[in-house]
Amino acid sequence: MIKEKTTVIRWRELVNLSLLFGGGLLYVAVIGMVVTFSGRTMIQGVAGSVVTIGGGLLFPIPDVPGLTVGRLLMFAIPTVLGLAVVYRDIVPRNLTTAVVGGTAAGALATVWLGLLVIIETALLAADLSLRAVFVNVSPNLMDMLLYGQDLFAGLMLLLATNVGLAILGASFLIIPTRPRRALGYALLLTLFVGLFGEIFTQILRPWLGNSGIRVLFRSGALTTTGIAIVFASGLLIGWFGKQTRERQKTWVDSLPREQQTRVRWAQVIFSVLLLLVLPWIIGTFLSEVATTVGIYIMMALGLNIAIGLAGLLDLGYVTNFAVGAYVMAVLTSTPPDGSGYGLSFWVVLPLCLLAAMTMGFLFALPVLRMRGDYLAIATLGFGEIIRILAISDWLSPLLGGAQGVLYVPKPELLGFTFGGPQTLYYIILVGVLFVLYCVWRLNNSRAGRQWMAIREDEDVAEAMGINLVRTKVLAFTLSAAAGGLAGGIFAAKLGTVFPQSFNVFVSINVLSIIIVGGMGSIPGIIVGGIFLVGMPEVLREFAEYRMLLYGALLVVMMLQRPEGIIPSAIRQRELKAHREDDSPPTGPDEAHLGRSGTSITT
Amino acid sequence: MTEFLERFSWVSLFLWVFRIVVILLIVVGTWNSLSSGKYTSEQLFSLTTAGLTQGSIYALIALGYTLVYGILLMINFAHGEVFMAGAFTASFLATWMATQGWLVSNPFISIIVLLLFAAGISTVVAVLLERVAYRPLRNAPRLVPLITAIGASFFLQYTFRGFYGSGFRSYPDVPVLSQNNFFLFGFRIPAAQVFVMGSAFFLMFGLYLLVEKTKIGRAMRAVSEDKEVAKLMGIDIDRVIVITFMLGGALAGAAGVINGLYRPQGVGYTMGLIPGIKAFTAAVLGGIGNVPGAMIGGLILGVVEALGPNLVLDGLGIPGSNQLKDAIAFTMLVVILIFRPQGILGEKLAEKKA
Numbered sequence: 001m002i003k004e005k006t007t008v009i010r011w012r013e014l015v016n017l018s019l020l021f022g023g024g025l026l027y028v029a030v031i032g033m034v035v036t037f038s039g040r041t042m043i044q045g046v047a048g049s050v051v052t053i054g055g056g057l058l059f060p061i062p063d064v065p066g067l068t069v070g071r072l073l074m075f076a077i078p079t080v081l082g083l084a085v086v087y088r089d090i091v092p093r094n095l096t097t098a099v100v101g102g103t104a105a106g107a108l109a110t111v112w113l114g115l116l117v118i119i120e121t122a123l124l125a126a127d128l129s130l131r132a133v134f135v136n137v138s139p140n141l142m143d144m145l146l147y148g149q150d151l152f153a154g155l156m157l158l159l160a161t162n163v164g165l166a167i168l169g170a171s172f173l174i175i176p177t178r179p180r181r182a183l184g185y186a187l188l189l190t191l192f193v194g195l196f197g198e199i200f201t202q203i204l205r206p207w208l209g210n211s212g213i214r215v216l217f218r219s220g221a222l223t224t225t226g227i228a229i230v231f232a233s234g235l236l237i238g239w240f241g242k243q244t245r246e247r248q249k250t251w252v253d254s255l256p257r258e259q260q261t262r263v264r265w266a267q268v269i270f271s272v273l274l275l276l277v278l279p280w281i282i283g284t285f286l287s288e289v290a291t292t293v294g295i296y297i298m299m300a301l302g303l304n305i306a307i308g309l310a311g312l313l314d315l316g317y318v319t320n321f322a323v324g325a326y327v328m329a330v331l332t333s334t335p336p337d338g339s340g341y342g343l344s345f346w347v348v349l350p351l352c353l354l355a356a357m358t359m360g361f362l363f364a365l366p367v368l369r370m371r372g373d374y375l376a377i378a379t380l381g382f383g384e385i386i387r388i389l390a391i392s393d394w395l396s397p398l399l400g401g402a403q404g405v406l407y408v409p410k411p412e413l414l415g416f417t418f419g420g421p422q423t424l425y426y427i428i429l430v431g432v433l434f435v436l437y438c439v440w441r442l443n444n445s446r447a448g449r450q451w452m453a454i455r456e457d458e459d460v461a462e463a464m465g466i467n468l469v470r471t472k473v474l475a476f477t478l479s480a481a482a483g484g485l486a487g488g489i490f491a492a493k494l495g496t497v498f499p500q501s502f503n504v505f506v507s508i509n510v511l512s513i514i515i516v517g518g519m520g521s522i523p524g525i526i527v528g529g530i531f532l533v534g535m536p537e538v539l540r541e542f543a544e545y546r547m548l549l550y551g552a553l554l555v556v557m558m559l560q561r562p563e564g565i566i567p568s569a570i571r572q573r574e575l576k577a578h579r580e581d582d583s584p585p586t587g588p589d590e591a592h593l594g595r596s597g598t599s600i601t602t
Numbered sequence: 603m604t605e606f607l608e609r610f611s612w613v614s615l616f617l618w619v620f621r622i623v624v625i626l627l628i629v630v631g632t633w634n635s636l637s638s639g640k641y642t643s644e645q646l647f648s649l650t651t652a653g654l655t656q657g658s659i660y661a662l663i664a665l666g667y668t669l670v671y672g673i674l675l676m677i678n679f680a681h682g683e684v685f686m687a688g689a690f691t692a693s694f695l696a697t698w699m700a701t702q703g704w705l706v707s708n709p710f711i712s713i714i715v716l717l718l719f720a721a722g723i724s725t726v727v728a729v730l731l732e733r734v735a736y737r738p739l740r741n742a743p744r745l746v747p748l749i750t751a752i753g754a755s756f757f758l759q760y761t762f763r764g765f766y767g768s769g770f771r772s773y774p775d776v777p778v779l780s781q782n783n784f785f786l787f788g789f790r791i792p793a794a795q796v797f798v799m800g801s802a803f804f805l806m807f808g809l810y811l812l813v814e815k816t817k818i819g820r821a822m823r824a825v826s827e828d829k830e831v832a833k834l835m836g837i838d839i840d841r842v843i844v845i846t847f848m849l850g851g852a853l854a855g856a857a858g859v860i861n862g863l864y865r866p867q868g869v870g871y872t873m874g875l876i877p878g879i880k881a882f883t884a885a886v887l888g889g890i891g892n893v894p895g896a897m898i899g900g901l902i903l904g905v906v907e908a909l910g911p912n913l914v915l916d917g918l919g920i921p922g923s924n925q926l927k928d929a930i931a932f933t934m935l936v937v938i939l940i941f942r943p944q945g946i947l948g949e950k951l952a953e954k955k956a
Contacts, residue, residue, distance in 0.1 A: 031764030133694050135767035313745055315752070365616050366940045373677045373748050377882050378939060381932030384879070388929040394920045504875070508756060515749060548760035554753025555735050558746050 009101050013090045018108035021081040025162075026112040028073055031548075032136030034144060037541050038070030041221040042194030069195065069541065070144065078106050078162040082169020091170060098170040106166030110159045113145060117158075121151050178239065185238030186231045193230045194222045199538060202283050275429060279422040288421040289537045291493060294428035295486045297529035299506075300513040301435045301522070302482020307511070308520035308568075309448060310475035311455030313376040315507050316363075316383030320480040322390065322502035323359045324352035324487020329405035329497040330398065336407070345411035349488050356484025357477045364476035383504055390499035404498035411492050424493050431489055435482050439522060442478070451475050505547060509533070512550040515557050518564020527566060617940055624937055627918065634917035641912065647789045649908045655795040655864060657904020658802035662857035663881035664888070664896040665809060666728075666850030672826040672891040673846050674740070679751035680731055682878015683758035684851050686871065688724035689858025690762055692716050693771045693869045696862065700774030709778040716859045717801075724855025725848045727758065732847040737840075755875075763871035770870040773862035798864045805856055806897050809849065813893060818845055826891070876928060880907075883935040889945030898946060907931055 028034055082102045085091045091101030120130050120137055130137040146154025172180065193200055198220035205213050216226035252263055279287040299321060306312045331348045333340040367378045389395055391402050399405065411418045411427060418424050442448045450471045453461040462468050491497050509532070517528025532550065536542045542549070557564065635641065641649075663685050670678045696716055699705050704712045735754045739747045782793035813819040824832040825842045833839055861877075862869055880903060888899025910930040915923035938945065 027761075031761060033764070134765055136764060307745075311745060313748060366620065366936055373744070374886070374939060374943070376679075376748055376752075377677065377879060378936055381879060381883075381935050384876075385929045385932045388926060392925045392929075394923075394926065508752065511749070511752070515753075545760065545764075547756050548764070551753045551755065551757030551760060555750050555757060558742075558750040558753065559735075559738055562742070562746055 007092055009092065009097055009104075010090050011104075013088075014085055014101060014105060015108060017085060017088075017090065018081060018105040019111065021077055021084075021105075022109035022112045025074065025077050025109060026116060028077070029113060029116065029141060029145065030134055030136060031545075032141075033545060034070040034074055035136065035138060035140050036070070036544060037073055038068040038144060039541055040069045040195075040539070041219070042067050042069060042072060042191070042197065067194070069539075072191065072195075074144075075161070075165055078109050078165040079169040081105050081109055082166035083172060084169075085166075086170045086173045093174055095171065095174060098174055099167055102167030102170035103163050105170070106163035107159060109166065110162045113158065114155055117142065117145055117151065117155060181242070182235045182238030185241070186234030189234035189237070190222070190227060190230050193226075196538065197221050199286065202285065203281065279425040284421055286538075287425050289534055291421050291424050291428050292537060293529055293533045294425070294432050295490050295493075296510060296513060296533040297526055298428075298432050298435050298486040298489075299483055299510045300517070300525045300529055301432075301439050302479050302486070303510050304479075304514050304520065304522075304525055305439065305442065305451070305482075306475050306479040307514055309443070309455065310451035310472060312472060312475060313373070314379045314476070314479065315376050315504070315511070316379035316381070316386075317479075317483055317510050318383045318502050318504065318506040319363070319379075319386045320356040320360060320483025321487040321490065321506060322386050322499075323356045323480075324484035325491040325497050325502070326390070326399055326405070326487075327352045327355045327484075328488040328491035329408045332409055332492070333405050333407050334409055340407065345409070345492055346413070349485070352484045352488030353481045354484075356480045356487065360477045360480025360483075361473060364473045380504065380507075383502075383507055387499055387502055390502065399499070400497075402499060404496055405491075406496050408491050408495050408497065410495070418492075424489075428489060428493075431485055435485065436522065438478075438482075443522075447471070447474060508547070508550060512553055514564075516553055516565060518567045521564055521566050521568035524564045524566035524568070528564070620940060628914055631914035631917035634919075635913050636917075638917075640916070644789060646909075649912065650905055651789075651791050651795055653905035653908030654901055655798045655904070656908065657884075657901040658799050659857050659861050659864070659900075660877065660881045660884045660903055661897045661900025662802055662805060662853050662860070663877055664884040664900045665806070665893065666854045667882050667885040668888075668890055668893060668896040669822075669846050669850045671885070672893075673822065673843060674736070675891075676736070676744075676747055677751065677882065678731075678736075678847075678850070679748065679878075680735075680755035680758055681728075681850065681854060682874035682876075682881070683755050683762075684724045684728045684731070684874075685854040685858050685861075685877060685881075686874030687727040687758065687762060687858075688720035688851075688855025689862050689869055689873060690766055690771070690871065691723045692720035692855070692859050693773055693862060694766075695719050696773050696859075697771070705774055705776050709776055713776070713859070713863065717856045720855035720859040721852040722855070724858065725851040728847045728851025728854070729844060731758075732844060737843075755878075759871050759874065766871070768871065770868055772869060773866035775866065776863055779863060794864050798860050801856075801860055805853060809853065810893065812849070818842070822846060879935075880931045883931055883938070886935060886943075886945055887938050889947040892945065892947045895945055895947035902946075903931060903934065906934060 082098075082105060085101050085105050086093060086098060091097050091105075116130075116137070120142060123129055145158060147157045148154075149157060172183075175183065197217050201213055201217045201220055204216070208216075214223075216223060216229065222230065252260060255263065279290065282290070299317065302320070303314060303317045306314045306317075328345070328348050331341045331343045331351065332345055334342045363379070363382055367375050390399050393401060395401075410424075416423075418427055450461070450466050453464065453466055454468060454471055458468060461471075513525055513528040513532050515528075516532060517524030517526070532553075536546045536549075663681065666681045666684065667678060670676060670681070696705075699712050699716070731754055735750045736747055739750060779794040779797050780792075784791045784793060784796050811819075813822060821832070821837045821842050822845070824835065824837055825839055829839060832842075881900065884899035884903040885896045886899070887903055888895025888897065890896075907927060907930055911923040911927050915926060915930075920926070
């Protein structure tokens, strides 16, 4: 399907796409993202303000403090729109059309926001406000949208910014490849460093000293010097990066085989060493984040057995997490009145696994004969049952009811206490590596192949002599084990266990990691875990929109890239085959669509 | 006999033990509470009517699941959010109506306007959902639209949280409903319950007529029977599917207002999840894909949920039994899946592994 290169602007598509992106702008504004995210400044001072006023207009307004994440969000949308119209060949790739197309796109994308601003201003004049219904249409938002100006001037600024950015975005693809890559790298790197400015400040402080840091960052945002340095290094990386990598690769390839393996070993040893010293490089706060990420990666790897390998959509994965956590908490808790069992962490940890596996086994039996989508909702129900039971008065003598279980001691080994996040990190690292090893081995085992077979086609798998119930129960049980392990470590890490922390969001969180990373893909899950769990922890403002982001990601990934960001080879082949096959459906599930399934019988 | 023993694997053994335990627990619990004489017949009657009332709300939502399932063989997981969208949005209109005094002066017209408004909002959400999240995936492997549906569900929840805030609202008081009572065999039934059951019955009857007697209803039945053949007969499948989503959405939106007028508290962005799962339970109970089944399933679920904690759990000596009310519905889902996965009126579907 090669589209012919256009020579004229396809106006209808341009209008549709621009209005859609404009809708996106309106959405992020009304939903409150813009204002919430404007709490974090990325680029300080005048430089930030210049960027903020941005796009086509290069005059600084003094009361704009700098480029905030909220602003960036508002800028990103018209810029991406500009890129998209050229990328999709809606606008031909030359300067005149890019300017014309960009202008039109930017202007059209402003329509909805413009309406919002005008309506709200009119309502305010009549002593009313949209805020009575839409809580986030606040005076703050109006100030941001109108750049603190009155209606007309503000609207013009808004329009000019959007148009300017859309033109910039549209012209970007016209730049020749190499400088474009360099520029792209530089921009992304600057934004990245600006976004995670606080983190960079923390990491770099021991190396650069307080005065050195102050040159680059001020209160977590890049200074003008900082921008210059980061941008320049981005340019260099972008300009030379690809060549250097290629040269390295040809160098390694040219080596004799023995030395190649040696290079690979060196890489492995280096990464292991890096993992080992990581908590001491990144500091306490990031270690804390890393432990949380690790716990989620453990769970995601476990759930991946059920979803990614065996194709069983389990929405109650939090159950296993909760079982592990409660077993750990109840058995190791040492309240001051001496009522707890007070067992050792290391004794209880295998019990957490066992308990979760038993639970997974018992749940699996009744529901596994069901259809896949029944399974999803039944497991979701299980998750809720567990939470309700944990809160209830009935089990509170054992589980502590709504107060949860307190006084869970930190793990100890030979007199050494894993007290802080920097030491707990090692326990979690070992846990993750253990699960990783098991999953990796399972992937290529007989059971792994059986799971993949039933995921593809249950009927055929059964005909090949695979015992469906046994295989599914095995998948469910093993998948539960990882959840139990994660739960046990979680309880010890936190020191207390509350029933409210085991809600459906944990399950959805883990599911998102798998979907975004790629079903059945181990590297994908690790990367997905780091991004989806790490980012909201580091950027606190995101936490509020975390579930929104996950929900959107699940939809977008399924629509655009069902195989995930780092797809597993097999999975990718299947999904591609499904997509490109336009002929009448042949799979068992699709075939069923055609036959008489259920009907609306009255 | 040997054949029987061979087929009697350990899985079925486990399931049989489970079945017997469930029945024993229910019988013992009920017997204990009834023989202890803790509940007067008046209390039991009011619990039952409350259950039927709640059940008719479940039934209205369950119809959305069942209609879509009948046609697409897909669980529209985000249907609970469609219900929430209507209920949440209409609460603003209701509050405004209350400040204008319409709920006192013209209660019935106001309620009808509210119902239509919420149904409209929910219809829009349902149609958008179909257009954006489900239509492009109609031929994808089955897990894919299900995951999209879950994503869409959370996306909608948090979108409405962003729109209207994270606080909980409540519907205004409608004196006609809250202050009147009806009497049946000497037992009292609050007017609100009569209103809920009456309007639910009315809506369901309308849906029944639509599916059975109209041209579009016939098209829907044809599509659910066999898509390919229906297409050959000149039925526009896309149109039928959109109309199905519209119907489901409208019923869910109306259910949102009915629910709000009956139980005014707790209108917020999370209000859709639990009723959604419960309505799904009701749909499965009645036999998913089956319209009368969803109605019956909803009513039964409502009654079981109302009577269960007091009758069974109390009888078993479990304290704080009303806290476990939600758990009852979910346990029931599992129990149905074990006892009769095809539901009360459903065809044998589980065996087909559709």
